[in-house]
């Protein structure tokens with residue numbers, strides 16, 4: 499692309515074909531780029547245009563199925579959308595190795611979503627706090643009125659909290675509306691509630707209402723999973739010990755905890771994306787939760803059972819929906835929810851937590867034994883082969899040469915391809 503201006507008046511109202519025309523011009527008339535965008539697969543052009551702004555196409559991400567998963571006694575196939583090799587293999591592997599102990603056992607704190615209302619400019623914040631808490635029933639009635647359908651579904655305002663923040667810009671009162679949003683992530687419902695009650699809170703307290711938006715630190719919406727891996731299934735007591743030491747590293751060091759949690763999110767984000775949920779919301783929530791308590795730490799915890807086996811637990815905020823956002827309008831997300839056979843946000847959150855735990859087990863085991871490169875790079879070898887220009891049957895042949903040589907790099911891939919082509 500050249501550095502021609504990015505100011506494109508009319509781009510938003512142009513048709514997708516017209517936008518592609520502009521893009522092709524920018525790419526020097528590169529028709530190949532255009533044809534890639536023209537094939538949208540199962541996602542209709544019109545749908546793409548309604549979902550986002552200035553749409554030109556779709557970015558296809560591979561979708562796979564994690565096998566061997568048993569969650570709360572239910573066998574299931576879990577759809578995962580990810581661009582990274584070995585992520586799905588790791589879940590399949592981990593899930594297989596804990597089947598003998600019943601797979602994953604999960605729980606869920608409830609679909610409680612927090613909306614925040616920021617109130618500024620108060621000289622007597624404590625008085626304002628008590629005023630608001632004393633009128634909880636009126637606030638509940640206002641929220642119910644905003645979304646009567648949610649109340650009918652068994653949701654609605656569950657709790658009211660008023661926090662005082664001492665900031666560089668002075669004291670602030672922050673009101674939390676804790677709302678049961680049932681099977682929705684609930685952003686839109688709680689944001690509307692926050693916007694509705696804010697002017698009333700301002701009137702009661704004399705405050706200036708400012709931000710009114712949900713919090714992505716969804717710590718009332720925790721999903722938990724536990725599983726036990728028999729020592730014999732994972733290489734014996736020495737591997738259990740090594741994995742525990744690896745987990746302790748994450749407990750003690752935020753540099754390691756960030757990578758540990760990235761691995762967990764490899765699994766979680768892949769399920770979130772496959773089901774049309776908001777990956778950014780889930781990631782923000784997970785990392786904020788990991789930092790609660792002062793030091794950033796791991797989302798999973800590992801211990802040795804009395805029998806000498808390895809037990810893992812995960813606790814993570816999962817604001818997921820099976821209605822709302824893109825979940826109901828994206829045909830692939832709908833298919834993925836059907837494959838999962840989930841009928842509630844709760845079921846989806848429980849499964850997703852289990853996948854996060856499985857992912858962490860897989861990474862920890864690899865790291866504590868062979869190292870990550872052996873399994874991960876063996877699967878990544880095909881990507882390297884494609885990167886260096888292998889096509890058709892050449893891809894597996896170059897990948898096999900890379901695995902056999904033990905160095906999965908582009909330079910080695912180029913050499914293997916040249917050799918294969920008789921160069």
Ligand SMILES: CC(C)(COP(=O)([O-])OP(=O)([O-])OC[C@H]1O[C@@H](n2cnc3c(N)ncnc32)[C@H](O)[C@@H]1OP(=O)([O-])[O-])[C@@H](O)C(=O)NCCC(=O)NCCSC(=O)C[C@@](C)(O)CC(=O)[O-]
Pocket residue numbers: 566582583584585586587588589590591592594757758759760761762764857860861862864865870872873874877
């Ligand atoms: C790659 C494995 C699974 C090999 O693991 P393995 O034990 O050599 O696998 P295996 O060949 O003995 O097969 C055992 C089972 O694994 C599954 N499996 C095995 N291969 C496949 C495959 N191709 N496709 C689908 N499933 C596969 C499959 O279920 C199979 O059973 P089967 O079905 O054959 O009866 C293992 O080495 C592993 O789990 N590695 C970790 C991979 C990983 O974590 N990848 C994420 C990318 S790295 C990263 O981003 C995160 C990280 C690592 O930094 C996080 C951290 O630091 O904590």
Ligand SMILES: NC(=O)C1=CN([C@@H]2O[C@H](COP(=O)(O)OP(=O)(O)OC[C@H]3O[C@@H](n4cnc5c(N)ncnc54)[C@H](OP(=O)(O)O)[C@@H]3O)[C@@H](O)[C@H]2O)C=CC1
Pocket residue numbers: 645646647648651679680681682683684685686687688712714776779819821822823824
């Ligand atoms: N910071 C953030 O994370 C933010 C995220 N978002 C975005 O918000 C979207 C998610 O918002 P969300 O409010 O979930 O989506 P929607 O508003 O699209 O859908 C939720 C609505 O579905 C209806 N509904 C139907 N059946 C049910 C049921 N069983 N349980 C609950 N609700 C039901 C309810 O509406 P009704 O009562 O009217 O029938 C409910 O309010 C995502 O796209 C996200 O990206 C937006 C702003 C900020």
